Amino acid sequence: MSVSLACELNTQKRPELHLADPQPNVSKLEVVASTTPEPAPQMRRPHASTAPDKIFKYLTVTAALSVVAVVLLIVFELVWHSRLAISKFGFGFFAGSDWDPVSGEFGALPFIYGTLVSSLIALIIAVPLGIGVAIFINEMCPRRLRTLLSFTVELLAAIPSVIYGLWGIFVLVPFLRVHVDPLLKANLGWTGLFTGPIYGIGMLAAGVILSIMVVPFISSITREVMLTVPQNQREGVLALGATQWEMIRTGILRNARVGITGGIILGLGRALGETMAVTMVIGNRPEIAKSLFAPGYTMASMIANEFSEATSQLYLSAIVEIGLALFLLTLVVNGLARLLVWMTTRGSPSRVYG
Amino acid sequence: MGVGIEVRGLRAWFGASEALHGISVEMRPNTVTAIIGPSGCGKSTFVRCLNRMHETIPGARVEGEVRIGSTDVYGNGTPAVEVRRRVGMVFQKPNPFPTMTIYDNVAAGLKLNGFRNRRELDETVERSLHMAALWDEVKDGLKKQSGASLSGGQQQRLCIARALAVQPEVLLMDEPASALDPISTAKIEDLIYQLKERFTVVIVTHNMQQAARVAEWTGFFLMGDLIEFDKTQKIFTTPGDKRTEDYITGRFG
Ligand SMILES: Nc1ncnc2c1ncn2[C@@H]1O[C@H](COP(=O)(O)OP(=O)(O)O)[C@@H](O)[C@H]1O
Ligand SMILES: [Mg+2]
Numbered sequence: 001m002s003v004s005l006a007c008e009l010n011t012q013k014r015p016e017l018h019l020a021d022p023q024p025n026v027s028k029l030e031v032v033a034s035t036t037p038e039p040a041p042q043m044r045r046p047h048a049s050t051a052p053d054k055i056f057k058y059l060t061v062t063a064a065l066s067v068v069a070v071v072l073l074i075v076f077e078l079v080w081h082s083r084l085a086i087s088k089f090g091f092g093f094f095a096g097s098d099w100d101p102v103s104g105e106f107g108a109l110p111f112i113y114g115t116l117v118s119s120l121i122a123l124i125i126a127v128p129l130g131i132g133v134a135i136f137i138n139e140m141c142p143r144r145l146r147t148l149l150s151f152t153v154e155l156l157a158a159i160p161s162v163i164y165g166l167w168g169i170f171v172l173v174p175f176l177r178v179h180v181d182p183l184l185k186a187n188l189g190w191t192g193l194f195t196g197p198i199y200g201i202g203m204l205a206a207g208v209i210l211s212i213m214v215v216p217f218i219s220s221i222t223r224e225v226m227l228t229v230p231q232n233q234r235e236g237v238l239a240l241g242a243t244q245w246e247m248i249r250t251g252i253l254r255n256a257r258v259g260i261t262g263g264i265i266l267g268l269g270r271a272l273g274e275t276m277a278v279t280m281v282i283g284n285r286p287e288i289a290k291s292l293f294a295p296g297y298t299m300a301s302m303i304a305n306e307f308s309e310a311t312s313q314l315y316l317s318a319i320v321e322i323g324l325a326l327f328l329l330t331l332v333v334n335g336l337a338r339l340l341v342w343m344t345t346r347g348s349p350s351r352v353y354g
Numbered sequence: 355m356g357v358g359i360e361v362r363g364l365r366a367w368f369g370a371s372e373a374l375h376g377i378s379v380e381m382r383p384n385t386v387t388a389i390i391g392p393s394g395c396g397k398s399t400f401v402r403c404l405n406r407m408h409e410t411i412p413g414a415r416v417e418g419e420v421r422i423g424s425t426d427v428y429g430n431g432t433p434a435v436e437v438r439r440r441v442g443m444v445f446q447k448p449n450p451f452p453t454m455t456i457y458d459n460v461a462a463g464l465k466l467n468g469f470r471n472r473r474e475l476d477e478t479v480e481r482s483l484h485m486a487a488l489w490d491e492v493k494d495g496l497k498k499q500s501g502a503s504l505s506g507g508q509q510q511r512l513c514i515a516r517a518l519a520v521q522p523e524v525l526l527m528d529e530p531a532s533a534l535d536p537i538s539t540a541k542i543e544d545l546i547y548q549l550k551e552r553f554t555v556v557i558v559t560h561n562m563q564q565a566a567r568v569a570e571w572t573g574f575f576l577m578g579d580l581i582e583f584d585k586t587q588k589i590f591t592t593p594g595d596k597r598t599e600d601y602i603t604g605r606f607g
Contacts, residue, residue, distance in 0.1 A: 143412075232449040236513070238410055240463035240520060241439030250462065254453050 074327065082321035084314050093321060099286040101311070106318035108325065110286035114203065114296040115326070118278060119271035121207025121292070122214050127264055129211070130218025131253075137219070138226050139248055150223070157216035165280030168209045173200035173281055176208070181293060196291040199283065204292040206282035210274055214267035221263025225256040225344045262340030269334040273326065275300040299326040356384040356554035357423030357523045359404065364418035366399050366408055373399045375578045376418070381571065386546060386555040388565035388586065391575035392601065397558040398446075400575065401526045404556065405441035406434040422524055439467065442517030442553075446529040448509035450501030450516070456492050459501040459512055463520035478519055486515035487545055507538025514545065518553075525549060527557040531564065543568050562602065566590055574598045 079086070085093060085106060096107020137150050177200030184194040194204075229252050237251035253260065275298075283295020284305060299322050310316040359381040366374040373396050381387050389397045402408040403416055406427060420427035427437050450459050460479045461469075469475055479496075483489040488511040492499070501512055510530060517525060527546070531539040546568045549555055559565050565572050566586055573583040574595075582589060582598045593599045 230449075232445060232447055233451065235407065235410070235445065236449040236451065236516075237462075237466075239405065239407060239438055239443040239445075240466055240516070241435050241437075242466050243435055246466055250451070250466075254451070257453070 075324075078320055078324035078327060082317050082324055084317035085321045086317075088314065089318075093318070094325070097288055101306075101315045104312070104314060106314070108299075108318075108322050110288050111297055111299040111302050111322055112325070113288050114206075114282065114286075115272055115298040115300065115329075117203055117292075118206040118210055118282065118296065118298055119268055121204065122210035122271045123264065123268060125208065125211035126214040126218055126267060130215045130263070130267070131222050131260065133215065133219040134222035134226060135248055135253075138223050139244070139252075150220075153216050153219055155216075156212065157220075161213065161274060161276040162280075164209055164213055164277035168205060168277060168281040169201075172209060173205050176200050176205055185293075192290050193292050196289070196293050198293055199295065201281050201283045201295060202293050203282065203289075203296040206278045206296070206298070207292070209277050209281055210271045213274060213277065214271050217267040217270055218260075218263045221266060221341055222256070222260050225259030225263070225341065226252050228259070228345050229255045256344060259341050259344030262337045262342075262344065265333055265337035265340065269330050269337055272333060273300055273330045275304050279304055299323075355523070356550070356552065358383045358421075359524060359554060359556070360419075360421040361404075362419040364400070364403055364416070364420060366396075366403050366417075367413075367415040368399075368411065369413040373578050374403070377580045379573060379580055379583050381554060381556065383554055384550050384552075385571055386550045386557065386569045387571040387573060388569035389556060389558045389573050389575060390560060390562060390565050390601075391581075393560065395575040396578045397560075397575055398528050400580075401443075401528055401556055401558055404524070404526055405443055406437050407443065409434065439463075439520060440522055441524045441526060442520065442522035444510070444513050444517055444525070444527040444530045447533055448506060448513050450504070450509050450512050452500055452502035454501055455497050456499050456501055456504070456512060457496045460515045460519050463516060467520060479515075482515040482519040485518050485545075485549070486511040487541055488512060488515055505538075507534045507541065510534060510538065510542060511545070514542070518549075522553065525553045525555045527555065529558050529560065532559070532561070539564075562590070574601060576601070 089096065089106065093106065094108050094112065096105070097109040098105040098107045099110060100106075133153055137146055137153070141149060177198055181194070181198045181200070181204070185198065188194050233255055234247055234251045237247045242250060278298050279301035282298060282301060284297050284301060285295040286297045286302070287294065289296070303319055303323050303326070307316075307319055310319055359379075361377055361379045364374055364377040365372060377400060389400060391397055399408060404420060404422070404427070406416075408414050408416055416428060418428070422437070422441060425437065425440065426432055451462060454462065457479055458465075460482050461475050464475060464478060469478075480489065483492065488508060491508060492504070492512075495503075501509065504512060510533075514527075514530070530546075531542045534542070543564060546555055546557060557565075557569065569586050571583070572586040572589045574581045574589065574593075574597075576597055582593060582595045584594065588594075589598060590602060593602060
């Protein structure tokens with residue numbers, strides 16, 4: 001009774017709204033009755049205006065569009081400022097391996113090589129580690145330790161990369177030089193990947209430091225997608241007589257593999273663009289060497305190091321073109337990663353779980 | 355061949371709350387037993403105690419004795435994995451493995467058991483799908499289609515085939531047809547009737563017509579107690595307990 005009374009009160013107080021409403025009686029009754037037995041307070045406001053809503057809407061739309069505009073503007077700026085190098089070298093820029101500002105020779109290959117190889121090393125180490133951490137935290141770790149552990153791992157992602165760089169110089173590099181590199185050289189030297197003089201700094205050090213920075217990304221995304229695997233998948237595997245490890249492999253990892261791949265690619269995106277920590281331990285020499293002990297250079301660290309020293313227009317333009325390449329590469333990699341993660345966590349469930 | 359099931363003083367907990375208060379019952383080899391009772395009375399918990407699935411829930415605990423054939427299910431030296439390999443289970447909601455083909459779904463249990471022989475696998479998969487009355491419908495897409503691409507009823511029969519493939523001695527079914535349409539339900543009921551030739555079947559249902567159609571024995575659960583266990587016909591015509599009668603005649607639940 002109170003419901004319909006409230007409704008009448010409402011319609012009497014706001015006749016203009018009443019008229020504008022296409023189905024006045026029905027819809028109003030439903031709204032009031034279904035939300036609350038008392039009159040909904042906002043419906044009694046005498047001068048409810050839609051103006052604030054509109055302003056708010058335009059503000060948010062502007063904010064959203066400006067993000068897109070910024071991205072386009074960045075691309076435009078990068079293309080504009082690299083036009084000299086683009087017109088002079090064309091696609092040969094990405095195949096050339098000489099980088100000699102003095103003689104005006106600019107080839108991006110050593111940096112592309114350095115970026116890809118250091119990121120690859122990072123993934124080789126971080127993928128098993130990150131997935132292992134995720135499995136441990138989600139499936140094996142005692143409940144009380146779980147929060148602490150996942151907090152700690154995710155904290156790794158919050159450490160500024162220059163701190164990783166310092167740690168790399170003072171801890172990781174000496175450790176590699178004294179303990180790890182000689183061992184690798186002695187046992188795996190025949191592969192050609194671990195030969196030559198051991199400096200500590202170099203491609204391997206960069207890859208190792210990147211791997212640590214990437215682990216929290218991979219493990220937290222992996223944990224998230226593992227949690228979206230329905231309980232009935234786990235039980236289905238267990239009921240066939242699977243051990244815990246078989247259940248994790250068949251019931252969980254297999255079902256979550258698309259999302260885990262997304263997490264790995266997201267980590268890759270981070271590794272490709274990482275600048276400071278890498279710059280501090282990679283050696284910064286534009287060389288393509290087979291040995292991972294040798295110093296190298298990445299796209300990001302070259303830009304950071306040489307941008308302020310670029311003396312000629314062409315030099316500057318070549319640096320910006322490398323920036324453009326890096327930007328597009330990370331854009332594609334991150335886009336792909338997010339698509340994959342989205343597909344498992346929210347997107348069409350039929351494709352993943354049926 | 356099926357084996358007998360012997361339960362003595364079975365109690366089960368979820369954390370501190372006791373869901374089964376001491377169940378004792380005996381089921382003969384190669385019979386179909388229906389477990390009926392109102393929702394929340396412990397039917398699922400009971401069957402999940404028979405293959406040690408109950409203990410996979412955090413905080414869940416079991417006391418008492420269960421024997422399946424000559425195996426002491428909760429005995430000291432009996433690994434849960436071993437029990438589950440011999441006691442198959444079909445769940446309420448079909449749960450085929452979506453990333454596997456139909457063939458791999460059925461072969462999954464065998465592969466876990468270390469079967470690698472191609473021909474043996476092929477034979478077992480085909481036989482299991484025949485037994486689950488699914489072979490004709492899926493034989494063309496066997497190694498191409500995903501298990502999740504089938505209809506609900508087909509998925510459930512796929513899950514039955516998957517459980518049968520490891521040649522269990524007992525088959526537990528927790529409301530296997532409750533999420534299915536009448537035609538699929540009828541197919542699965544037919545199937546259950548034939549399965550008792552080879553297995554001992556325990557089926558949870560809250561559809562009493564279904565219990566009457568497929569099971570020769572019926573147990574009535576109420577609030578964690580087994581109130582009555584008898585021939586299905588007896589339960590449905592002359593129940594020995596007032597509460598069973600109330601439930602059968604629809605006076606509660
Ligand atoms: N995972 C769980 N955690 C805690 N309590 C549970 C859980 N599953 C079931 N229960 C409780 O145990 C009792 C028996 O449940 P269940 O065996 O599922 O009943 P039924 O299958 O007969 O509907 C119910 O009171 C239910 O609330
Ligand atoms: Mg149930």
